[in-house]
Amino acid sequence: MAKNFTKTPDVPRTEKGVTLFRSCLVSAEYPGVESSTKWLFERFGIEYTVNPDQTCCTGLGYYSDLMPIQTTVGIAARNACVVVDDEHPVMSYLCSTCYAINKKARNILDVPEYRAETNAVLGKIGREYDDRIAGTVQHKHTLEILWGAHDSVPGLIRRRLDGIKVATHPACHYCKVFPDETLGNNENFMVPEEMLIPAGVVCTGAYNEKQTHCGAGFRQRFVNPSISMGVTQKKLQRLAEEKVDVLVHMCPNCHVQFDRFSDIISAGSGEEYPFVHLHVQQLLALAFGADPEKVVGIQSHSQDVEPFLERIGARTKEAVR
């Protein structure tokens, strides 16, 4: 029994043509996620670019009811034009909201009248979202690109994570908005853990409340904090029962909710949640031997990650082989 695990099928390797789609939440909250990703791309030999013409996906604005969908769709169309014209049409999203809103816009733009409405605006800046753009641009969560190179992971491990128990927090906007397009099992997303298996981690697989969201709910965190934090607490309790060492994230919004508020919830409830929160690219970079500050950007975290870094030997040079 205890079949908590699903296995993710292999996907073709993406060698080049990647635009690392910058995320405002990542940049503002955890810039180490972006630097870790760039560092990993270099290790994997994935050719990528960061396009200065790319702009915010505006997903946060839309989901917080601050912005009409037409605006968001128009921006998505423009960003698609930008990356295709730059010949780096594979959008690599660090944030699940960017991923989902751009895919949602992709579907909306397949409707002729919405595409025409959008192109009427885009025309003012000399751009057009046409079939060439639609057929060329690819929307991928960064994990999908990294999974394509997972065969190389064993050879790149420089810092073992033996015995570290990791659990995945599956981002709702990756696993639930387009469930049929999720890599592997959308009800038991395993990619972050599977990526880390060669480093010696202990996987958790499915656990109670795995499918429960982070509680952030965009503006709910601020307008209904008791509900928002209640959901987060429920998940934290279950993860404490599982005795995990790291909850691995794939979305900065979830990451913020857990990392920034874990200690606050703990103080309020009197419960201990003795584990840290890292984005999967951060943990993978640590396993590859990356510098905790310069690459992983650990200094932007609210929780005390030092004991964990010491445990995995990230504070001693000898540990890196």
Add this chain to the structure above:
Amino acid sequence: MRAGVFLCECGGNISGVVDLGPLAEHARSLDGVVAVSINQFMCGTEGRALIEKAVEERGLDHFVIASCSPRFQGPTFERIARELRLGENAVAFGNIREGCSYVHAQEPERAQVKARKIVEGAVARLHHMSDLPRQRTFLSRSVLVVGGGIAGMSAAEELAATGIEVHLVERQQSIGGYMARLSKTFPTEDCAMCSLAPRLTGTAINSRIHLHALSDVTAITGPPGEFSVTVRHRPRYVNEKCVGCGECAAVCPVTYPNDFDFGVSERTAVHRPFANAVPATFAIDRKGWSPCKTACPVHTSAHGYVALVAKGRYEEAWRVASEPNPFPSVCGRICTHVCETECTRGNVDDPIAIAGIKRFVADHGAPAELPAPLPVFYDEPIAIVGGGPAGLTAARELAQFGYKATVFEALPVAGGMLRVGIPEYRLPRDVLQGEVDRITALGVELKTGQRCGTDFTVDSLFADGYKAVFMATGLHQSKDLPIPGLDQEGVLRAVELLRAQALGEQPSTGKRVVVVGGGDVAYDAGRTAFRCGADEVTLACIEDERTAPASSEEIEEGKQEQVHVEYSLLPVEILGSGGIASGVKFQRCTLGAPNERGWRPPLPVEGEYVELSGDTVIFAVGQAIVADFTAGAEGVVVERGQIGVDPDTMMTGRRGVFAGGDAAAMGPWTAIEAIAAGRRGARAVHNFLRGELLVPVWDSEADKVKIPHTELEPFEPQARRIMKTLDGVARRTTWEEVRLGFSEEDVREEAARCLDCAVCSDCKSCVTACPADAIDFDQKAWDEEITVGAVILATGHQEFDAMRKLPLGYSRFRNVLTQSQLARLLSASGPTAGELKRPSDGEVPRRIFMLQCVGSRDCTSSGNEHCSAICCLFATLHSSLIKQHYPDAEITIGYTDMRTPGKAHEEYYRLVQERGVRYVRGRVGEILEEQDGSLTVRLENTMTGSKSEEAYDLVVLSAGLEGSKGTQDIARVAGVQTAAAGFIRELHPKLAPVDTQRTGMFLCGTAQGPKNIPDSIAQAKAAAARAISMLSTGFAMTPAQVAASDVSVCIGCGVCEASCPQTAIVLTLGADAHSVVDPNICRGCGICAAECPTGAIQLGGFSDDEVLAEATV
């Protein structure tokens, strides 16, 4: 033509919309029409009388029936026409009900116009209709019943009772089907097995029922009445001598989830599903060869010894490991272990550490005593030249065949490269010597210090009376590269260095050593140099890091010993002065495309040079043959560094002289390949001396087992045990063995990671244990051809895989079961003898929740839309049984809607409610497992709209029914259609519920759709009745409406043959190839006629002329 038109009111269904008076008037005006009548029900006796009267009085030769669809009453009027001797194609139908009044009920004017056109078309068609021939076919009075569940058995018994021979084919080991696995049946709560057992026995002893268990139907061809059926019998590996004692199961080391118990218990690889199984013979579940066994050049049953190790049976494990390989200790240490590369576990996490386990087996399981000498049966002495792994293996094999074998070894010690090519810190001398001693103890004579070509020759061996010679001289010198500076002091060769060290010399290496090469020998030379006093060792090879040729163990251990490696360097010159080497000059290189032997040549990078300084340079760039043995061995030819042999016979150019091992390699130069070559050589010699092919030179391989990706998903990743080693740097000064072997605890845990992917591990423990000598691993699958008149498909259903509903936790949470699993737990013959014990702790659960409609009535992509019909009462039955045995149990059933139609079913539902079972209308979103094993059920009460979370001790999922895999397989073989969820589609849901689209093939039971036991039996008897009615006369008439090919028009293109779903059309051979339609098989679908590019194929009753006449009025 004298035609009549008969208009039907259909009791107002037609006449309520279409005004039949004017329609009749119009019909009278049509060309050829001489009689028109209107009747309330043309299908009744009055209608028939009208037709008879018109034929008699008006001399009709054709008529039109304008009424309902011919699918309903077509056969009725065709029979009337036949009985009135008007022929087979005298009636045209105008569908003015479904095609007119029904669909245009709100627009009668348009219906009237359409009815006129329909009648006009039907009359126009009559002008082109001609009589159609029918043929008489004789029928075989035998029936194939596929599936031995309750439906199949019921049909078989019914058929046999009428004197029909029945072939009952069952895929499983025993008949009994799903019912044999139930505890009790609703609504009477009588014991399922008690009801079934008489039927099992009756089927077994019925002389007219020929049972084919563990068999599959793989082909059905030919016409109805004379179907030719291919039945593939899978091997049981246990023959009829089996007395059912179970001694085999007691010693089988493999435990596998018991599929008969739906996984709530375990069984062994050799097993019998239940005590009164029919047939009662045990069988071995053997899917083929495990990938580890297939990959091994000597096909060691690695799975076998791994399974035995997991049970702590080390001596038996040694027997398995040493049976094909006299060097298990050696291979446990230095084998390239391709078995691990292929290990299925590697697709889950890491492969099983097979080599490490083998080493443990050899170190701890080998008998302390040497074996006794084997008797010599044959007079012909055999000489083996070379005492390495190939030669010694051949010697042992030949001794086992009954020959006297003598091994001539040039060196003072036996073992070949194992002894003088592999350093002691990897392969201790005493370990190797122990295995050599086991070989010589068998009666093999070993003569060391005897060099072929010097001390003796092949000619002298024959002159001395040897009748065959096996040459296994190996590759005992290093290759050189054509670069300047090789003759300087300080330049060494790896093979020679390692040999000198192994033979007790004290070779001197300098302090700073450069090894040219990147394979295992290069590492061995470099690491040996450390132990000879070097301080610094650098390897330089042409390969890059990813293509480095050394084994992963050598690379890892080299790293630990701080062997420095430089990649992508091509040596161009040995540097030095005064005849003393001082380093190597390299040119940077890349690797080119592989040549035909897979070797990638280095491509120098212009202008990029690197110099590595050192006082010693060791070359390890390959090995070469020492061909001095060819003197006095005419006919034995060395070409391209290898002795030439015929791969089929292993014989060289000289009759009676064979060769193998590195000197005549047919694969990589590895120890295990050499051992395999020794086995082949011995067999070849045996065949040669006996003058016939007694044993295959190359092993006959069984199918390699490949587990699909989806079946590997649920396995929990587990870390592979890492073998301890001596400290990396400290060990550089010692010859002690670096790798320390597994502890007993580690080895058993590592062995327990094995997935048993072939189920049977081929350990052969059962062969030894069986007192009846009934185990027979030589059994093969075989095909049997049988002829039957009809076929009944009763292949049943399978339970919906509840794992597809991940939030419900099935298979993840120990205390979430399905109703089928619960049935086994409640069964007196089940794994708990009927005691309800929850799996996590064996306690009796007090609070139980049963969830209905799991995978049924479910519109999501992971479920099925249909209602599975039995689940409401299945859950009710189990609740009732539990309440009666455990009155304190609190049972809640969460249902979508309770559906209990059928005799006494609603009453039973009420009774169980009164027994205290709580029914809640609600859907479950998620089930959570708490740390004490209890379950939190999140339920939305769909009656009140409220949500709740309740704790339970046990959750039982009422998983729905789907067509079984066997049902889908037989549908493909039989060419019948399946519908949603894999059930077979009946010909007509109301009017032909047990017929299929293929004449002579009937269906019953849950292969057709979800149903309970009495309905399955009733349907089975109906299917039997259909088969009996078809076969009772001994002959049948082919239908009139079949396709026929006009030979004069057919161009033999074959389009019709490819398009026919019934395989009724064949293409003749030769220059005048044309299509021929078998009217016995043709179902008149017309696809071929539509596809035919020339119009050569016409469908009876639907010729182009008829269709066009009707369509163009």
